[in-house]
Each structure stands twice: as structure tokens, then as C-alpha cells.
Amino acid sequence: MSIYHTLTPEQFDAIGQELDAIRNREIADLGEKDEKYIRTLIKRQRQLEVAGRGLLMAGFLPPAWLAGVACLSASKILDNMEIGHNVMHGQYDWMGDKNINSRNFDWDNTCTNTAWKHTHNFEHHTFTNVLDKDHDIGYGILRMSDDQEWEPRFVLNPILAVILSTFFQHFVAVQSLKLEDYLIYKTKTKEELKAEFKPTWKKMRKQLFKDYLLFPALAGPFFPFVFAGNVTANLARNLWSSQVIFNGHFPEEVEQFPESVLEDESRGHWYVRQMLGSANFEGGRLMHIMSGNLSFQIEHHLFPDIPAHRYARISPEVKAICEKYGLPYNTGSFMKQSVSVWKRIFKMSLPGKGGGKGKGLMAKVIPLKAESGSASRQAA
Amino acid sequence: MNATTQTPRRFQQGLQRLLQSRVAGVLSYPHGVDRYLEVLNPLWSTTEVRARVEKIEHLTADSVTVTLQPNTNWQGFIPGQFVQLTVSIDGKRHTRCYSPANSLHRTDGRIELTAKAHANGFVSRYLREQLQEGEVVTLSPAGGEFALPEQRPERVLLISGGSGITPVMSMLRTLCDEGYDGEITFLHYANRAEDMIYADELADIATRHNNVTLLRAFGDGESGGELSGLFCSEHLCSSVPDFAQATTFLCGPPPMMAAVEKVWEEEGLSDRLHKEQFTLATPQLDTSDEAGGEVRFARSETLVANNGSNLLEQAEAAGLTPESGCRMGICYSCTCKKTAGKVRDLRTGEISSGDEEDIQLCVSVPVGTVALDI
Known part of the structure; x- marks a missing residue:
């Protein structure tokens, strides 16, 4: 049985208060060092981008091409993860700088700011790991949970996961459209889809034009080198960011929840659900920065709007709270968590319960709430 | 202008056009050209007015005078107008309105802002105590209706109190630089002689320009002024008997402004009184009752x-x-x-x-x- 059911209401409240205290302390401490951190990082990212795009112009020389791809990949990863993802979470809104602000910031990615904030900040962070509410469970493409009903298409789970990772930015860009509702469940019309796709397409078009036409064209006869460089940099960013995100929620022990947990959920319950539904991975400072500090996925889910560079310092306290209340604090090496994620992806391609660990909650609750649990898909 | 200054200017204009072009926009999408320019130099922007702090002076014990060199996006101002100055204090941006005090005809193109650091003036205290020369700040374009008319009035009366001196100081300096020959009366109220900003320069101007009359009023019991105490109609009757003929520009703390406005209203001269409220850019709101308002x-x-x-x-x-x-x-x-x-x-x-x-x-x-x- 999941710890979610053995904690007393008082314990939930106590956990909520302890975590709120950390949050309040960090918020009160926001200041110049946070500003300096994000500004320096943005500066580095812009430098890497200019260097990368410049080097690729001389991409006919293999060392320049390789260095160019490395710089541009690093630039795109920084832009999307430690800068874009975190700025759009509102981590730096308090600075009052309109250019480093969740409302205005846009990233080097085909997903629009508005669509991202809806699917990620709102749906994923509010309903973390709640089946049928958190679209990040499988992105509408994969089967990532025992309690997601098996369909024949999920035989292709591992292949679909590779495709998802390869074109991750585009899948994220269209995530808000819930394509499966049109293609598979037929609950969405073509017209609705078209209208919803319009703003996304506007952004996608600009990104594709810039990376695959304009910059290559600037290189004249060396068009193919720049084109190939940009394809590789985008691919590197896609593979890296998707793996980082998968590692945050899909290692085998990470729990998923039925919709019923949302009824009258207290602050303490919400915090506990975030901790049970997230996993960290370990690494050095560079690893943390390049993963947008999503290596501290647990801390990020507890405090999504606190500047991410603070998570490393907060993590021992969070770990101590977990130990105190007997909550798991899921962490391991990047490799260990990745292997665990891919095991889940393979297991879920077969019908029936995958037999993974840590599914006590779903197994216990679903039968009790059979009506609401199984009816939700048809109703959606 | 000679050829040597023409060429860089033309180059700069060409560069500006190039950076504002559509191609530059697409290449720098989605961040925009400015986000890359500021990495090279925090002053550089295709649209924003940014300025470097050139000089910081303390003309009186509780004031600070900041001289700013703006970038080429600065479109100038009309004496009397204000700018919004944005500074970053402990990571957070704060914006306040200040009226440039310099002459319109200042040749080096710099902007002079003066602030009095009140005990609870968060930004003015920062300007006074922490701002460093060489820092870059952000400015808005100049704005405001309080401005010296292009057709200079025949007779000018400038009334100010405390740090409200800055916009009328700009008017006075501008008129003097232009060789304006109408009568100017500069009536200023300060608590004490040593608190009066621009005291030396004003005395100097009054000596050099026969058409400028300087009237200083300090608090009761303070010496050194032509007048004493708070503003009252007797000050006007005794020292500026022709005030009704003048175009008057007024800037100071709210009680003083109210007192002046009352006199002009009673005389039926309200349309000849131009005024600038400098203490609060936003209306004072009632915060006494949480659920009220x-x-x-x-x-x-x-x-x-x-x-x-x-x-x-x-x-x-x-x-x-x-x-x-x-x-x-x-x-x-x-x-x-x-x-x-x-x-x-x-x-x-x-x-x-x-x-x-x-x-x-x-x-x-x-x-x-x-x-x-x-």
C-alpha cells in the first residue's frame, strides 16, 4: 500500500507546513544573486549560440562543424532548460524585467509560450502523475502506466518513444492539441484541430525557416553543412531534454494517481503527491545546469516557481523531511534512472499489469473507485 | 557638422536600420536583436533608451545629482517633462519619475537628474547610497504636459519647493542659454539654506542675468533667504506684484501646491498656472481597511x-x-x-x-x- 494512504491527516498538514516554511524562506531571500545567476547564464547561452552559428558557417571544415554543433546544441539546451523552462515557470517574475518574465519569454523551440504554460505549468504541475489529467503521462502517444488501458498501438511503445524523443520539440509544440483525441478517440473534429493548430504553426514555421532555410542559405554553397549542423543540434536537444523529463517522472518506482485524489486535496496532500510522483538523478554542477536543474525534479515539483539553482541547496532538507515521514526520495545516477524508464516503456507495450513496483496506490484505489476511474476516458 | 562626424553617424544609422530589419528579426527569433546586442554592451539596444551613469554628485546633504549619457534612442525632452528611470535594486526592477534639470541646449547630450533621498524613498536612497558611476540604467522617453511652451512666454514665474526644483531649473537654464530677455522670477521654498539644491548656481545665474530675480524662502527662523516661512499670498504681493501677468510653472510638495493653486484660483488665473505633481506618480490609495476600497x-x-x-x-x-x-x-x-x-x-x-x-x-x-x- 502506498504511503499516501498510511499518513495521517496531521502528518499531511505537518509536511505541508514544513515545506511551506522552506518556500517562504527562499522567497524572502530572492535577490541580487538570483538576478546575477540568470543574467550570466543568458549571456553564456547567447555567446554559445552566436559562436555555434558562426562556426557552422565554416562547417565544411570538420573541426568547425563539430565545434559548431557542440556550441549550438549546448545553447539550445540551456535556452530550453535552465533558462526557458525556468523563466516560464515565473521563477524570475519578481525581478520585474519584462524580458525575463513568464508572460513574455519565448524560447528557441517550436512550442509557444502560451501552449507550454497550459500543458506544462498548469496541467502537468497541478495534476502531476494523475492519470487522464496529466498529459505528460505518455504525451497521448505512449502507455506509461498500468492503469492506462492497453490498446494494440501500444505494442509499438518503445518505437513510439524513440520517435517522441527524436522529434520532442514538435511533439511538445502540438501537445496542447491532444492529437490522439482526433486521430484515435475521434472526440475532436478536424476544424477544431485546425483552429487550435494555427498559433502553434505560426511559431513552428518561424523556427523551421530560421534553422533549416535562412541560416543554411547564409552559408551559400555550404548550405548542406549548416543544415546538417542545425538538424544535429536540434536532435541533441530533443534527445537530451526528453530523457531528462522522462527520468523525472517515469522511473519504475514513481507513483501515479487516480483522478479521485484531487477531490478536496489539501496543500499537504499536493506536496506529498509531488514527491511520490517525481524522481531525481545525481550529477555534477554542469549536469544540473544542463538539465535545467530538473535533476532535482522532486524539489522542482514542490517549488516550481523558486529559481532552480536553489534546488541543490534545498534538497538535503527535502530529503530529511522524506526520511522523517517515511516517504521515498527517489534518486540515482542518470544511467540508473534512464534504464528504469526504458524498462517501464518496454513493459507497458504488453497488455495487462506491468508488474512494476510502487503501484500500490493505483491498485488499491482504482477498484474502489471503479466507476469514476474507468469511465473517465470515454467521458473525455 | 563636418565630414568626420557625419561618417560615423551615417554608419550608425545604417547599422541601426540593418539591425531593425526583418531579416535580423528572423535570424534572432524568438529573442530579438536586442537580447544579443546587450550581451556585447549593456547600452546597446535598437529600441530602448538606456544610459550610462557618468557622474554622481551630492549638492546637498540629502540629495543626489546623477548625470547620464543616454544611447542614441534618446529623443530629447522639453524642459519641465519627466522621464521614468528604471534601476535594479537587489535583483528587482524599480521605476520612478524624475524631471531632467539640465538645459535643453546642453552640448554633450547628457541628462541630469536630481533626487532628494527621503527616509522612506526606497529608490532615491538607492540612487544616493548605492548607485555607481559606470552603471547602466533604463529610461523611458520623456513625457508629461508640464513643459515650457515652444512660444516662450513674455513673463515667467517659476515656483518650486524642495526637490520640485528640477523641472523649473531646466526651464531656467534653458531660457538663460537661449538669451531669453523677458523677466524671470525664480521663487523657491526650502526648509533650510543648506538644503537648497542648486543654491550656488542659482545665485550665479541671478548675478549674471539682469532679467532673473531669485527669491529664496527658508523655514521660520532660518536666515539667508529673501523671504521666510511657507508660501502665502503676501509673498506674492510683496515680491512678485505682477504675478498675474506671468505664465507660472509650479512644482513642489502637495500642501504647497495646493496653497499656490488656491491663490491662482481666487484670482481667476488658473489657466496661467502650469503645475507638476512630483511626489506621487500614482494616486494615493486608501489602504486602511483591507476588505474595503x-x-x-x-x-x-x-x-x-x-x-x-x-x-x-x-x-x-x-x-x-x-x-x-x-x-x-x-x-x-x-x-x-x-x-x-x-x-x-x-x-x-x-x-x-x-x-x-x-x-x-x-x-x-x-x-x-x-x-x-x-
Whole structure:
């Protein structure tokens, strides 16, 4: 049985208060060092981008091409993860700088700011790991949970996961459209889809034009080198960011929840659900920065709007709270968590319960709430 | 202008055009050209006015005079107008209005701002105590109706109090630089002689220009002024008997302004009095009662009585549909600009400043009257 059911209401409240205290302390401490951190990082990212795009112009020389791809990949990863993802979470809104602000910031990615904030900040962070509410469970493409009903298409789970990772930015860009509702469940019309796709397409078009036409064209006869460089940099960013995100929620022990947990959920319950539904991975400072500090996925889910560079310092306290209340604090090496994620992806391609660990909650609750649990898909 | 200064200027204009072109926009998408330029030099921007702090002086014990060198986006100002100065203090941006005090005809193109550091003047205290030469600040274009008319008036009366001296100082310096030959009376109120900003320069101007009369009024019991005490109509009758013929420009603390306005009103001269309220850019709001006051949704021109619930609920109850999401302060979908008033953060209990700033509607409860840009 999941710890979610053995904690007393008082314990939930106590956990909520302890975590709120950390949050309040960090918020009160926001200041110049946070500003300096994000500004320096943005500066580095812009430098890497200019260097990368410049080097690729001389991409006919293999060392320049390789260095160019490395710089541009690093630039795109920084832009999307430690800068874009975190700025759009509102981590730096308090600075009052309109250019480093969740409302205005846009990233080097085909997903629009508005669509991202809806699917990620709102749906994923509010309903973390709640089946049928958190679209990040499988992105509408994969089967990532025992309690997601098996369909024949999920035989292709591992292949679909590779495709998802390869074109991750585009899948994220269209995530808000819930394509499966049109293609598979037929609950969405073509017209609705078209209208919803319009703003996304506007952004996608600009990104594709810039990376695959304009910059290559600037290189004249060396068009193919720049084109190939940009394809590789985008691919590197896609593979890296998707793996980082998968590692945050899909290692085998990470729990998923039925919709019923949302009824009258207290602050303490919400915090506990975030901790049970997230996993960290370990690494050095560079690893943390390049993963947008999503290596501290647990801390990020507890405090999504606190500047991410603070998570490393907060993590021992969070770990101590977990130990105190007997909550798991899921962490391991990047490799260990990745292997665990891919095991889940393979297991879920077969019908029936995958037999993974840590599914006590779903197994216990679903039968009790059979009506609401199984009816939700048809109703959606 | 000779050829040597023409060429860099033409080059600069060409570069500016290139950087503002569509191609540059697409290449730098989605961040925009400015975000790359500022990495090279924080002063560089294709649109924003930014300025480097060239000099910091302390003309009196509690004031600071900052000389700024703006970038080429600065379009100049009319004496009397103000600019919004934005500085970053402990990571957070703060914006305040200041009136440049320099002459329009200053040849080095620099802007001079003077502020008095009040005990609770957060930004002015920062300017006085922490701002460093070489730092880069952000400015708005100049604005405001309080301005010296292009057709210079025949007779000018400048009345100021405290740090309200800055816009009328700019007018005086400009008129003197132009060789203006009409009569100018400069009537200034300060608590003490040593608190008077620009005291030496004003005395100097008055000696060199026969058409300038300097009248200084210091607090009761203070010596060194031509007048003493607070503004009263006797000051005018005795020292500026022809005030009715003058075009008058007034800037000072609210009680003093009210006293002056009253005299002009009584004389039926209100249309000859130009005034600038310099102490508060936003209206003073009543914050005594938390659940009292009203919520003003400026853009949708809606006004409701503050019922004490969070601003998202109040907006929705008023029939508005602001963007929203989690309703618990984590997704930032409902972030919007508060233009005035204070709010309490439901999570921390902290009460915000009354400044213009971004807030999350779902976790903000108005403390008294609040104005929002939705």
C-alpha cells in the first residue's frame, strides 16, 4: 500500500507546513544573486549560440562543424532548460524585467509560450502523475502506466518513444492539441484541430525557416553543412531534454494517481503527491545546469516557481523531511534512472499489469473507485 | 557638422536600420536583436533608451545629482517633462519619475537628474547610497504636459519647493542659454539654506542675468533667504506684484501646491498656472481597511467593491475572463500587471508595495483599493 494512504491527516498538514516554511524562506531571500545567476547564464547561452552559428558557417571544415554543433546544441539546451523552462515557470517574475518574465519569454523551440504554460505549468504541475489529467503521462502517444488501458498501438511503445524523443520539440509544440483525441478517440473534429493548430504553426514555421532555410542559405554553397549542423543540434536537444523529463517522472518506482485524489486535496496532500510522483538523478554542477536543474525534479515539483539553482541547496532538507515521514526520495545516477524508464516503456507495450513496483496506490484505489476511474476516458 | 562626424553617424544609422530589419528579426527569433546586442554592451539596444551613469554628485546633504549619457534612442525632452528611470535594486526592477534639470541646449547630450533621498524613498536612497558611476540604467522617453511652451512666454514665474526644483531649473537654464530677455522670477521654498539644491548656481545665474530675480524662502527662523516661512499670498504681493501677468510653472510638495493653486484660483488665473505633481506618480490609495476600497480593472473599464476574496475570483465575479490555470499560485497563467495599490500574498501573508508590478491574481488579495491592467 502506498504511503499516501498510511499518513495521517496531521502528518499531511505537518509536511505541508514544513515545506511551506522552506518556500517562504527562499522567497524572502530572492535577490541580487538570483538576478546575477540568470543574467550570466543568458549571456553564456547567447555567446554559445552566436559562436555555434558562426562556426557552422565554416562547417565544411570538420573541426568547425563539430565545434559548431557542440556550441549550438549546448545553447539550445540551456535556452530550453535552465533558462526557458525556468523563466516560464515565473521563477524570475519578481525581478520585474519584462524580458525575463513568464508572460513574455519565448524560447528557441517550436512550442509557444502560451501552449507550454497550459500543458506544462498548469496541467502537468497541478495534476502531476494523475492519470487522464496529466498529459505528460505518455504525451497521448505512449502507455506509461498500468492503469492506462492497453490498446494494440501500444505494442509499438518503445518505437513510439524513440520517435517522441527524436522529434520532442514538435511533439511538445502540438501537445496542447491532444492529437490522439482526433486521430484515435475521434472526440475532436478536424476544424477544431485546425483552429487550435494555427498559433502553434505560426511559431513552428518561424523556427523551421530560421534553422533549416535562412541560416543554411547564409552559408551559400555550404548550405548542406549548416543544415546538417542545425538538424544535429536540434536532435541533441530533443534527445537530451526528453530523457531528462522522462527520468523525472517515469522511473519504475514513481507513483501515479487516480483522478479521485484531487477531490478536496489539501496543500499537504499536493506536496506529498509531488514527491511520490517525481524522481531525481545525481550529477555534477554542469549536469544540473544542463538539465535545467530538473535533476532535482522532486524539489522542482514542490517549488516550481523558486529559481532552480536553489534546488541543490534545498534538497538535503527535502530529503530529511522524506526520511522523517517515511516517504521515498527517489534518486540515482542518470544511467540508473534512464534504464528504469526504458524498462517501464518496454513493459507497458504488453497488455495487462506491468508488474512494476510502487503501484500500490493505483491498485488499491482504482477498484474502489471503479466507476469514476474507468469511465473517465470515454467521458473525455 | 563636418565630414568626420557625419561618417560615423551615417554608419550608425545604417547599422541601426540593418539591425531593425526583418531579416535580423528572423535570424534572432524568438529573442530579438536586442537580447544579443546587450550581451556585447549593456547600452546597446535598437529600441530602448538606456544610459550610462557618468557622474554622481551630492549638492546637498540629502540629495543626489546623477548625470547620464543616454544611447542614441534618446529623443530629447522639453524642459519641465519627466522621464521614468528604471534601476535594479537587489535583483528587482524599480521605476520612478524624475524631471531632467539640465538645459535643453546642453552640448554633450547628457541628462541630469536630481533626487532628494527621503527616509522612506526606497529608490532615491538607492540612487544616493548605492548607485555607481559606470552603471547602466533604463529610461523611458520623456513625457508629461508640464513643459515650457515652444512660444516662450513674455513673463515667467517659476515656483518650486524642495526637490520640485528640477523641472523649473531646466526651464531656467534653458531660457538663460537661449538669451531669453523677458523677466524671470525664480521663487523657491526650502526648509533650510543648506538644503537648497542648486543654491550656488542659482545665485550665479541671478548675478549674471539682469532679467532673473531669485527669491529664496527658508523655514521660520532660518536666515539667508529673501523671504521666510511657507508660501502665502503676501509673498506674492510683496515680491512678485505682477504675478498675474506671468505664465507660472509650479512644482513642489502637495500642501504647497495646493496653497499656490488656491491663490491662482481666487484670482481667476488658473489657466496661467502650469503645475507638476512630483511626489506621487500614482494616486494615493486608501489602504486602511483591507476588505474595503475597490478593485479597478482598468483595461476593461470595470470597477467593483473589494469583497476581500482573491483578485482572480473578484475579476471573474465582475464578468471578466482573465487567463487562469491552477488557482494555487504555481502556473503563472493569471499573472497580470497591478498599476496601483497593495495586495497580500495568500501564501506568505506578505503585503506588496504600492508600486506597479506583476502579480498572480489567484493568490493575491487586495489590501484596500487596487488597480489592475486587465
